[in-house]
Each structure stands twice: as C-alpha cells, then as structure tokens.
Amino acid sequence: MVFLSFVYRFLTNFLFLAMVYFSLNYMEKYEHRAGLAILVLVYTGMRAASTLRAFYFFQKIEKLEAEARRLQAPINDGSGGTAGRKQLVVDVARLRRDGELKSYMDLFFLALIVLLCVAAIMRQ
Template sequence: MRFLSYAYCVVSNFVFLGLVYFSLNFLDQYPQRATVAILMLVYAAMHAFSALRSFYFFQRIERLEGETRRLASAAGEGPNSTASRKQIVLGVTELRHAGEVKAYIDLFFLALVILLCIAKIVTG
C-alpha cells in the first residue's frame, strides 16, 4: 500500500508538471505566457514552502518517538503495555518516513515546475 501511495504521488505530480508544460507551450503571446508562468511560480513556491515546513514537523515527530521510547523503557510497566507502545511507535515511524518520502517527491517535481516557469519567462 505504501508503494501505491508513492506511485500516486509521482503520477499526480507528473500530471501537474505536464499541465504546466503544455499550458505554457500553447500560449503564443509572451505577456500571457509570462503571466501564467508567474502564477504557476507563486503556486509552486507556496507548495514548496509547505513541503519544507512539513520537514520541521517530521523532525518534531522523530524527537517525540525517541522520547517515547526512552520513557517506555524507564517506566518498567508490564510486558503487554511495552509491546503495545512499541507497536504504536513503530506505526508512527512508518507514517513519518512515508510522509518524508512524499515530501521529497513533491519537492522534486516542484523544482522542475519552477525551472520550467523560469525558462519560459526568460526566453521570449
């Protein structure tokens, strides 16, 4: 299921990249093409900022995982509660890692969109 979500992320970002590419190539007049490119740049920059901000969030989650592991080992409760906590921490770790990979995929395609938009603005 995790690889399917990665594939969906890649396909949806590729479709967005294709949409930007074809919309910029089908516009004949430079002012229209530059306007669309600037609007796409603004959108891509906001989305990239959001993806970069999520890394800060993932870093905080990673700190919480370490703290939970430390507290669970120090608490010394029964083996059932320790096993359930380990399962929860393992699930959170997997979700955090999947979120980081998806954020990297998003950033890669957004960088391509930004480069494409800048190229279309610079070339007349």
C-alpha cells in the same frame, strides 16, 4: 497501500508538471506565457513553503519518537502491554519516514516546475 500512496503522489506531481509544460508551450504570446508562468510560480512557492513546513513537523515527530523510546525502556522490563506500545512507535516512525519521502518527491517536482516557468519567462 504504502506503495500505492507513493504511486499516487508521483502521478499527481507528474500530471501537474505535464500540465504546466503543455500550458506554457501552447501559449503563443509572451505576455500570456509570462503571466501564466508567474501565477504557477506563486502557486509553486506556496506549495514549497507548505512542504518545507512539513519537514519541521516531521522533525518534531522524530523528537517525540526518541522521547517515547527513552520513556518506554524502563517499562519494557516490567509488565505486559508493551508490545502494543512498541508497535505504535514503529508505526509512527514508518509513517514519518514515508511522509518525508513524499515531501522530497514533492520538492523535486516543484523544482522542475520552477525551472520550466523560469525558462518560459526567459525565452521569447
């Protein structure tokens, strides 16, 4: 499932990039092409801001993971029931890492889209 989530994220980003590329290339009038490029830039800016905010969220989760591991260390010496807690911390760490990788993938495609839009605005 993890691999499929990465493939899905890649395909959706790639399809958005392809849609922007073909949309901008088939516009013949400069005014329409520039208007569409500006609208796509606004949308891309909002998505980039959301993605960057997700990094702040992942940073906070990482701090919580470290705190949970610190608090769990004395408990591990005692009674049972810690295997479930350890697995929970490991699962959260894996989900955070996967989320960060997906956010990097989003930022890469958004940067390519910004380059396409700027190129479309600059050419005549």
